[in-house]
Amino acid sequence: MKNWLLIYLIIGLVGCKAMFVGSASVTQQWKKDGISLQGKDFRKCYDRSENAKTDRSKYIENKKYSERTPEEQNEWDLEIDRLMGIYFDCAYELGYRFKPDLGWCWEESLNMKRCRELKKYRN
Template structure:
């Protein structure tokens, strides 16, 4: 009886964490041998992304979001999408695959858009 109670308690706490803290970030869903991007591989992809940034993109990234005009917000959004593809393309080349945790891609969640965007990197 105590084992069942302990099991339900653990499941309840995990569910509460997901509900109140939120799901883990998309970078933690890229895994190689069960481990997400970190260390030297993270730095390699980060450097590749930073080298591909134009001066305008660096300016938009460093400017306070509240000070951006609507046109700059759209420009920054497109820039971030492009840089994400460069970063995760690098991760894919290094052997990482998009393998989201169980339940991370639930229908109707914000993560669902990310799952659609990166589904080509699953294999």
């Protein structure tokens, strides 16, 4: 009986963590041999995406959100998608695959859009 109580307690705490803290970031869903993208591989992909920034994107990035025009915000959203693509292509080239944690891609989750986009990197 005590073992079942412990199991329910652990499941409850994990559920509360996901609900109040949020799910892990998308970069932690990239795995190679069961290990998330980290260290020098993370830095290599991060640097690749940083080096791909244009002067215009750096200008918009450095503006406060409240000071951006709607056009600049749309431009920044597109730029983020482009830079994330560069980052994810790099991770894929290094042998990492998009293998989300259980529940990360649930139909009603905020991550569902990202899961659909990254489906091509699963295998």
